[in-house]
Amino acid sequence: MNIDDIKTVAVIGAGDMGHGIAEVALLTGTRVNLYDVKDEYVERGRDRIFSSVAKLVEKGRVPAELDQAIRGKLLKTTTDLAEAAADADLVIEAIPEIMSLKQQVFGDLDKAAPAHALLASNTSTMSITEIASATRRPEKVLGLHYFNPAVLMKLVEVIRAEGTSDETMQIGMAYAAKQKKVGVYVKKDAPGFIANRVNQAPAVLVTEIIERGEIEPEALDAFVRRMGAAMGPCELTDYVGIDVMVNVSNYFAEKLGSGYGPAKHLLSMMERGDLGKKTGKGYFDWPEGGRPEIDLSKATRKFNFLWPYMVQINEASKLIQEGVVDTMNEVDLAMINGFGAPIGPVAIGRQISKLDLIDGLEFLAKRYDKEIFLPTNRVRAGGHKF
Ligand SMILES: NC(=O)c1ccc[n+]([C@@H]2O[C@H](COP(=O)([O-])OP(=O)(O)OC[C@H]3O[C@@H](n4cnc5c(N)ncnc54)[C@H](O)[C@@H]3O)[C@@H](O)[C@H]2O)c1
Numbered sequence: 001m002n003i004d005d006i007k008t009v010a011v012i013g014a015g016d017m018g019h020g021i022a023e024v025a026l027l028t029g030t031r032v033n034l035y036d037v038k039d040e041y042v043e044r045g046r047d048r049i050f051s052s053v054a055k056l057v058e059k060g061r062v063p064a065e066l067d068q069a070i071r072g073k074l075l076k077t078t079t080d081l082a083e084a085a086a087d088a089d090l091v092i093e094a095i096p097e098i099m100s101l102k103q104q105v106f107g108d109l110d111k112a113a114p115a116h117a118l119l120a121s122n123t124s125t126m127s128i129t130e131i132a133s134a135t136r137r138p139e140k141v142l143g144l145h146y147f148n149p150a151v152l153m154k155l156v157e158v159i160r161a162e163g164t165s166d167e168t169m170q171i172g173m174a175y176a177a178k179q180k181k182v183g184v185y186v187k188k189d190a191p192g193f194i195a196n197r198v199n200q201a202p203a204v205l206v207t208e209i210i211e212r213g214e215i216e217p218e219a220l221d222a223f224v225r226r227m228g229a230a231m232g233p234c235e236l237t238d239y240v241g242i243d244v245m246v247n248v249s250n251y252f253a254e255k256l257g258s259g260y261g262p263a264k265h266l267l268s269m270m271e272r273g274d275l276g277k278k279t280g281k282g283y284f285d286w287p288e289g290g291r292p293e294i295d296l297s298k299a300t301r302k303f304n305f306l307w308p309y310m311v312q313i314n315e316a317s318k319l320i321q322e323g324v325v326d327t328m329n330e331v332d333l334a335m336i337n338g339f340g341a342p343i344g345p346v347a348i349g350r351q352i353s354k355l356d357l358i359d360g361l362e363f364l365a366k367r368y369d370k371e372i373f374l375p376t377n378r379v380r381a382g383g384h385k386f
Contacts, residue, residue, distance in 0.1 A: 001116055001167065003174035007031060010088035010113070012081070012105060014045025017122055018094035020150030023049045024179050026070045027062065027151075033076045035084035042077045049075065052151060081105070085112040090175065092144055094122040097247065102126065103134035110135035118168055120144040124196055125251050128161035128189040138163030142172050143186065145193060147338040155337035157193045159186040182337040190324045191255040192248075194331060195338040198345070200252050200260055201315040201372065202308035203245070206233045207263035208368040209303075217283040219300035226299050228342075234283040235292060238276030242269045259372035306352065310360045312345035313352075317378040328386055346384070354382040 007030065011022040014036040022032045026049065034049075036042040053070055056062040078084050085091055091109055095101060102121060109119055118140045121131050132141035143159025156176040160169055169185065176183030186193050192200060209215050221232025237245050246262045253261030269275070269282060276282030284292030316331040325331060332344025349357065358375045365373035378384060 001171065003171055003178060005116070006089045006118075006171065006175060008033065008088050008090075010035060010084040010091040011094065012084065012091060012109070013094035013096075014042045014077075015094065016148060017146060017150060018092075019045035019048045020148070021092050021094055021122060021144075021146050022075070023052055023151055024146070024181075026074050027053070027056075027066070028179055029066065029069070029074070031074050031076070033078060033084040033088060035078055035081055037079060039079055042079060046075065046077050081108055082112040085109050085117070086114075088113055088117050090118045090120065090171075092120045092122060097124060097126065099126055099130060102131050106131055106141070107134040110137060116140075118142065118171060120172070122146055125192045125248055127191070128159050129163065132161050132163055139165040140168055142168050143189060143193065144172055144175070145186075146181075147195070153338060153340065154180075154182045155195065155334055156181045156183050157186050157195065157334065157338075158183045159189050159193055161189045182333060184325075184330050184334050184337075186324060187326070188322065188324045190319070190322055191252055194319060194325060194334040196248070197252075197319065198312050198315045198331060198335060199339070200249070201311035203233070203237075203249070204260060204263075204370065204372065205307060205311050205364065205368065207266060208370065210234070211263040211265055212368075215300045215302055216298075218294055219298045220303060221294050222296045222299035223303050223305075225294060226296055227305055232294065235294065238282035238284055238286065238292070240276070241278060242266055242275045242282050246270050257372065259370050304360075306348070306360065307364060309345045309348045310352070310357055311364065311373055313349040313357065313384050314361055314373065314376055314379055316346060317376045317384045320383070321376060321378055328384060350385050354379075354384075357384065 009025045009030055010033040011018050012035050014034050022034045025032050034042060034045055053067050057064055057067045091113055093105060095105060120142050121128055122145055128143045132138040135141055141161060142164050145157035147153035147155050158172040158176060173183045210217055217234035221234050224232040246266050249262035274281045277286050280286050286292055316328055319325050328346040332346045335341050335344045357379060361373050361375040
């Protein structure tokens with residue numbers, strides 16, 4: 001089997017990610033069967049695709065004929081999982097981040113999809129090997145991890161589970177390339193893969209600083225905004241959802257150690273139901289349909305802008321030590337294309353001397369009582385640059 005055999009893709013889940021993953025496939029002229037559990041969800045996903053493609057036509061980036069083809073014959077919607085999978089060459093799952101749910105759906109897909117079909121998960125953090133264990137075709141199961149919004153973000157982490165075959169990985173990489181995405185080959189399905197794992201380190205750092213009351217959320221966000229970022233870390237956490245942040249942190253803590261877990265104030269916010277944008281209150285108050293007001297004049301002077309990069313570089317070096325990626329460059333590729341960062345942490349790391357990096361990490365590990373920030377052997381040897 002090769003990439004030319006992928007003619008029909010089934011996308012399972014028509015939510016934020018699923019509709020985007022379906023749209024990206026449709027834009028290459030691939031047939032898509034879009035599934036969700038209720039008519040209203042699948043219709044909402046379809047309408048989001050139609051309006052997004054219409055905007056691309058308006059901007060002259062997509063020919064009107066392709067828009068017509070998508071509306072006419074390329075996109076099929078259904079609430080019947082077996083029907084969605086029946087003629088699929090590739091299935092991509094984008095349902096909620098709950099292992100038991102994903103395993104149940106993969107078990108059903110295994111029965112419903114043709115024997116040759118590849119089954120992929122868009123999970124942000126979870127083990128593809130565990131998901132594949134619900135099927136009798138682990139060699140055909142892989143991770144295809146898109147970033148939000150899938151139409152704009154270029155990264156697709158192509159993830160190898162324990163049983164994934166070379167052929168499946170090659171088709172996964174070719175599928176990303178066909179969509180003009182940047183596919184990064186993830187050799188092992190370690191928690192959070194590359195981009196989310198590397199980002200967890202600064203998330204822990206920032207929440208520890210806030211936990212100790214050293215810097216107020218507004219002062220931190222104002223600082224980061226004044227450095228040129230479109231959104232500060234606290235607003236971003238509100239935007240993603242305090243509950244999502246807590247669940248992801250708990251998952252990292254369970255799999256990698258308690259140091260990756262959520263700070264106490266996040267748990268309190270979750271208990272109070274202050275979940276961020278979706279409830280109108282998180283770190284900040286969110287006006288209906290708008291963004292919180294951040295007073296940029298309140299920018300802190302207590303934050304060293306290199307700290308988040310330092311802990312990211314350290315985390316990236318762990319990925320090499322654990323055999324998840326081959327080179328540090330792949331980490332930068334992932335961070336730039338997954339989150340739209342202008343520059344990756346490794347490129348920044350190349351400008352920092354080994355001693356400064358080691359000193360900085362030891363300082364942060366001690367000050368915030370976090371062993372996860374202690375410099376790795378690779379960093380100590382200067383290998384973070386390669
Ligand atoms: N949102 C992000 O930023 C992001 C980024 C990358 C990956 N992901 C991952 O993508 C997956 C989907 O996330 P999302 O943000 O699109 O979620 P979402 O809640 O927006 O969409 C999930 C959809 O799956 C549907 N669904 C289909 N089958 C289901 C079933 N059997 N049980 C329950 N619901 C079912 C739901 O009805 C819903 O429409 C998750 O694994 C998530 O971790 C999310």
